Amino acid sequence: MxxxxxxxxxxxxxxxxxxxxxxxEAIFQEVLGxxxxxLRLFLWEEKGEEEE
Known part of the structure; x- marks a missing residue:
């Protein structure tokens, strides 16, 4: 993960x-096999000051 x-x-x-x-995914395949x-990828986005 x-x-x-x-x-x-x-x-x-x-x-x-x-x-x-x-x-x-390509990097994990190449480097770690x-x-x-x-691969599970989680993207967490913080809100910027303008969006709050």
Whole structure:
């Protein structure tokens, strides 16, 4: 499992989230030999001051 905390002024687009997931999965496969589909990635987004 990989947990990522993101703090920015704006939320990430769904396309950006998917690209991040794909890249993380590729890195885990290459470096650790994690089988495809085995990595669980959680993206937590903190609201920026403007969104509160």
């Amino acid at each position: 990989l947990e990522v905390l993101i703090s920015r002024d704006r939320s990430l687009s769904e396309e950006a989230k998917e690209a991040f997931r794909e890249e993380a 994690t089988p495809k589909g085995r």
